[in-house]
Amino acid sequence: MAAAADGFRTLDEKSVVDYIKATPTLHAQLGNQLDGLVVKEVGDGNLNFVYIVVGPAGSLVIKQALPYIRCIGESWPMTKERAYFEALALKEHGRWSPDHVPEVYHFDRPMSLIAMRYLKPPHIILRKGLIAGIEYPLLAQHMSDYMAKTLFFTSLLYHSTLDHRHAVAEFCGNVELCRLTEQVIFSDPYRVAQYNRWTSPYLDHDAEAVREDDTLKIEVAELKSNFCERAQALIHGDLHTGSIMVTGDSTQVIDPEFAFYGPMGFDIGAFLGNLILAFFAQDGHADKGNDRQAYKQWILKTTEETWNLFQKKFISLWDEHKDGNGEAYPVSIYNKPELQLLVQKRYMAGLFHDALGFGAAKMIRRIVGVAHVEDFESIADASKRAYCERRALDFAKMLLKERRRFQSINQVISAIQEIPAC
Amino acid sequence: MAAAADGFRTLDEKSVVDYIKATPTLHAQLGNQLDGLVVKEVGDGNLNFVYIVVGPAGSLVIKQALPYIRCIGESWPMTKERAYFEALALKEHGRWSPDHVPEVYHFDRPMSLIAMRYLKPPHIILRKGLIAGIEYPLLAQHMSDYMAKTLFFTSLLYHSTLDHRHAVAEFCGNVELCRLTEQVIFSDPYRVAQYNRWTSPYLDHDAEAVREDDTLKIEVAELKSNFCERAQALIHGDLHTGSIMVTGDSTQVIDPEFAFYGPMGFDIGAFLGNLILAFFAQDGHADKGNDRQAYKQWILKTTEETWNLFQKKFISLWDEHKDGNGEAYPVSIYNKPELQLLVQKRYMAGLFHDALGFGAAKMIRRIVGVAHVEDFESIADASKRAYCERRALDFAKMLLKERRRFQSINQVISAIQEIPAC
Ligand SMILES: Nc1ncnc2c1ncn2[C@@H]1O[C@H](COP(=O)(O)OP(=O)(O)O)[C@@H](O)[C@H]1O
Ligand SMILES: Nc1ncnc2c1ncn2[C@@H]1O[C@H](COP(=O)(O)OP(=O)(O)O)[C@@H](O)[C@H]1O
Ligand SMILES: [Mg+2]
Ligand SMILES: [Mg+2]
Ligand SMILES: [Mg+2]
Numbered sequence: 001m002a003a004a005a006d007g008f009r010t011l012d013e014k015s016v017v018d019y020i021k022a023t024p025t026l027h028a029q030l031g032n033q034l035d036g037l038v039v040k041e042v043g044d045g046n047l048n049f050v051y052i053v054v055g056p057a058g059s060l061v062i063k064q065a066l067p068y069i070r071c072i073g074e075s076w077p078m079t080k081e082r083a084y085f086e087a088l089a090l091k092e093h094g095r096w097s098p099d100h101v102p103e104v105y106h107f108d109r110p111m112s113l114i115a116m117r118y119l120k121p122p123h124i125i126l127r128k129g130l131i132a133g134i135e136y137p138l139l140a141q142h143m144s145d146y147m148a149k150t151l152f153f154t155s156l157l158y159h160s161t162l163d164h165r166h167a168v169a170e171f172c173g174n175v176e177l178c179r180l181t182e183q184v185i186f187s188d189p190y191r192v193a194q195y196n197r198w199t200s201p202y203l204d205h206d207a208e209a210v211r212e213d214d215t216l217k218i219e220v221a222e223l224k225s226n227f228c229e230r231a232q233a234l235i236h237g238d239l240h241t242g243s244i245m246v247t248g249d250s251t252q253v254i255d256p257e258f259a260f261y262g263p264m265g266f267d268i269g270a271f272l273g274n275l276i277l278a279f280f281a282q283d284g285h286a287d288k289g290n291d292r293q294a295y296k297q298w299i300l301k302t303t304e305e306t307w308n309l310f311q312k313k314f315i316s317l318w319d320e321h322k323d324g325n326g327e328a329y330p331v332s333i334y335n336k337p338e339l340q341l342l343v344q345k346r347y348m349a350g351l352f353h354d355a356l357g358f359g360a361a362k363m364i365r366r367i368v369g370v371a372h373v374e375d376f377e378s379i380a381d382a383s384k385r386a387y388c389e390r391r392a393l394d395f396a397k398m399l400l401k402e403r404r405r406f407q408s409i410n411q412v413i414s415a416i417q418e419i420p421a422c
Numbered sequence: 423m424a425a426a427a428d429g430f431r432t433l434d435e436k437s438v439v440d441y442i443k444a445t446p447t448l449h450a451q452l453g454n455q456l457d458g459l460v461v462k463e464v465g466d467g468n469l470n471f472v473y474i475v476v477g478p479a480g481s482l483v484i485k486q487a488l489p490y491i492r493c494i495g496e497s498w499p500m501t502k503e504r505a506y507f508e509a510l511a512l513k514e515h516g517r518w519s520p521d522h523v524p525e526v527y528h529f530d531r532p533m534s535l536i537a538m539r540y541l542k543p544p545h546i547i548l549r550k551g552l553i554a555g556i557e558y559p560l561l562a563q564h565m566s567d568y569m570a571k572t573l574f575f576t577s578l579l580y581h582s583t584l585d586h587r588h589a590v591a592e593f594c595g596n597v598e599l600c601r602l603t604e605q606v607i608f609s610d611p612y613r614v615a616q617y618n619r620w621t622s623p624y625l626d627h628d629a630e631a632v633r634e635d636d637t638l639k640i641e642v643a644e645l646k647s648n649f650c651e652r653a654q655a656l657i658h659g660d661l662h663t664g665s666i667m668v669t670g671d672s673t674q675v676i677d678p679e680f681a682f683y684g685p686m687g688f689d690i691g692a693f694l695g696n697l698i699l700a701f702f703a704q705d706g707h708a709d710k711g712n713d714r715q716a717y718k719q720w721i722l723k724t725t726e727e728t729w730n731l732f733q734k735k736f737i738s739l740w741d742e743h744k745d746g747n748g749e750a751y752p753v754s755i756y757n758k759p760e761l762q763l764l765v766q767k768r769y770m771a772g773l774f775h776d777a778l779g780f781g782a783a784k785m786i787r788r789i790v791g792v793a794h795v796e797d798f799e800s801i802a803d804a805s806k807r808a809y810c811e812r813r814a815l816d817f818a819k820m821l822l823k824e825r826r827r828f829q830s831i832n833q834v835i836s837a838i839q840e841i842p843a844c
């Protein structure tokens with residue numbers, strides 16, 4: 001396909017090779033051996049095209065954004081500039097958490113194309129691992145580390161306001177992706193909308209109840225305002241278990257095309273909320289060989305540890321950098337250990353409630369909104385699936401509305417454990 | 423003075439005339455009669471130079487920003503790009519509230535120069551009117567109108583998120599002025615700082631108490647985060663009674679050089695807080711001929727009416743535009759009158775508490791920070807001044823810490839009225 005005036009052309013498995021041949025950095029990455037390259041489009045993502053390129057002396061992944069949403073088609077246009085923000089975020093988050101973010105080898109803005117490290121097998125998407133019932137003993141450790149670092153170092157606890165506003169302005173450009181989130185997470189599930197779906201007829205009344213729950217709608221409006229107005233840190237913006245690739249000892253966060261300066265709780269909530277979705281889906285995956293009871297407990301333990309470790313690491317970073325450039329709490333004012341403690345306690349409590357709110361909103365939208373999760377979708381028996389989904393939905397509604405009464409993650413976990421089997 | 427490489431040169435009363443001669447729009451504004459122009463630098467402001475230009479057939483005001491803070495001098499550099507943001511804000515606010523914002527005739531970015539409508543006598547700075555004990559019967563009406571319109575129409579209640587983020591990004595450039603606010607309002611009063619001053623020795627202990635009040639510091643940190651992170655609307659950023667010019671029937675808001683997308687409560691609080699400062703200063707202006715008791719009540723009534731009218735008008739605008747482009751509360755979701763009411767109630771309660779918090783912070787900084795107000799400074803007797811300032815300071819500290827227990831402006835007014843004379 002010929003290049004358009006803006007220098008963009010859509011690649012395919014064949015033209016990816018030509019692109020690599022024309023791009024010296026990519027040659028080098030492949031050890032300058034381009035004969036016998038194997039290119040495979042994996043494309044299990046929703047929005048973009050991803051090519052895995054393996055040669056005799058090296059490998060890489062090429063991701064290209066097209067000017068529409070892949071899983072819907074050209075009828076839902078979406079700026080391909082999202083690749084620019086994804087590349088920026090990969091680099092910035094990679095700078096702070098290099099162990100958990102794939103390296104960017106090359107970015108081509110006109111082509112909306114990112115070349116990055118290939119996360120080789122046995123890396124799989126975490127969501128698939130959770131469905132398969134695989135335990136990842138380091139997951140809480142790694143994800144808390146990734147979140148603590150990427151969020152702390154891009155917040156006003158580390159940034160001067162000068163650096164912060166500059167970065168905020170740059171990411172304001174990613175507005176189309178923010179709008180997509182606003183629509184599919186904070187709006188569509190709460191109204192009749194073209195692309196909404198749910199396990200029908202089982203959840204017809206449940207979906208309707210969401211649309212008629214005034215308290216829920218008031219709470220969701222507050223979260224949405226927060227999402228639209230509050231530039232707290234550079235967030236990933238789409239940190240569900242489908243944006244994480246794992247092995248037993250590696251955890252890698254991909255796909256930050258929704259990145260912008262927003263509320264930290266949105267990322268933390270996305271991850272925790274998706275773990276909780278995985279928890280509720282387990283009953284649908286239980287079989288005679290494996291009742292999944294132990295695995296359910298592992299998921300809850302991981303949820304709990306992720307928050308607790310996150311909190312600990314985030315506060316350590318804060319303590320470590322309290323004499324730095326961060327301008328939120330100048331040490332000249334917050335100069336006593338007990339005051340520092342009080343301030344941190346208040347900050348973390350706010351963040352915790354934000355995370356619970358956003359996490360709950362992200363659970364709800366996966367059950368009655370446009371984009372569902374494989375955790376539930378892979379439960380073939382619709383009535384069983386609806387049973388799992390309803391329990392998740394009911395819990396999420398409660399959590400969204402009553403999040404402020406939870407003082408610790410342990411209380412949240414207990415609330416989950418106390419839900420009767422019904 | 424010769425122009426610098428960037429096209430900037432500092433004007434004076436003489437070269438202002440040459441500038442006008444070289445600028446056709448300004449000729450025209452002066453009815454093309456440039457003979458006998460009278461130019462006078464008024465310069466009672468803190469930061470910039472303001473020239474009043476009156477000719478036989480027209481008049482105008484020229485405001486020029488220099489690359490430092492006027493009242494301090496070249497030792498405190500400050501970007502002259504602030505004039506760009508002032509001009510942008512005058513135009514945007516003027517678009518929504520033309521009755522209360524002077525028209526911009528001309529803007530010259532390299533020269534950091536704004537030409538605008540001359541607010542002719544008997545217009546005076548409101549603060550001077552309040553010191554003189556003059557009642558402005560339309561003040562609450564006008565200021566509530568200005569604030570309701572400028573804030574509503576630049577918020578997500580009216581903007582699409584696309585427009586909003588675009589505007590937010592633009593005003594992120596005004597970061598140096600935001601930093602000045604952060605420093606002098608949210609930081610310096612709460613620590614030992616070079617430029618802090620207060621009526622010494624009377625208030626030495628009071629200033630120290632502010633620096634040692636942990637609860638106050640925790641609350642102020644929350645306001646500061648809000649100020650730095652929350653892009654709620656295009657705020658004026660410096661809306662004290664020295665930024666308002668008045669006559670009996672005209673109210674004009676000038677000097678929005680601190681404008682950016684920030685929390686609405688910052689503007690509302692600035693205005694209300696400065697009215698309350700004026701209230702506490704009255705005892706220092708009382709004399710045998712006028713005990714100022716009636717005037718104090720007028721100030722309180724105006725404070726009360728301003729908030730109540732603001733609330734009413736803001737909600738009317740919301741109702742009127744609920745089917746528009748605003749994306750915070752889509753009518754497809756917030757579709758029932760009772761839900762709309764609940765949402766508005768929640769929104770206004772949050773805004774009220776923000777306004778009280780910011781207003782209180784702005785009071786405190788005028789008593790123990792770098793920039794004081796003429797309301798108090800004009801009380802020659804230091805012990806009398808300290809008495810007035812201490813009462814204002816104590817009230818402000820209480821208000822900042824306990825703002826969430828006030829449910830209406832009437833309760834705030836009652837609290838003021840109940841302060842004993844001591
Ligand atoms: N760096 C990588 N290494 C290996 N596989 C990857 C890599 N990046 C993406 N993939 C695969 O491609 C899929 C889609 O990638 P993703 O970045 O999530 O795209 P989308 O934005 O379309 O969701 C992922 O689910 C994963 O299977
Ligand atoms: N448009 C105007 N018409 C009449 N007087 C004005 C006008 N603009 C400013 N002034 C006078 O100049 C003074 C300083 O203007 P201001 O915009 O507040 O400058 P600064 O940014 O230095 O505080 C005001 O207090 C007022 O007396
Ligand atoms: Mg993806
Ligand atoms: Mg890495
Ligand atoms: Mg994606």
Ligand SMILES: [Mg+2]
Binds near residue numbers: 467664665
């Ligand atoms: Mg001024």
Ligand SMILES: [Mg+2]
Binds near residue numbers: 467468677
């Ligand atoms: Mg000014």
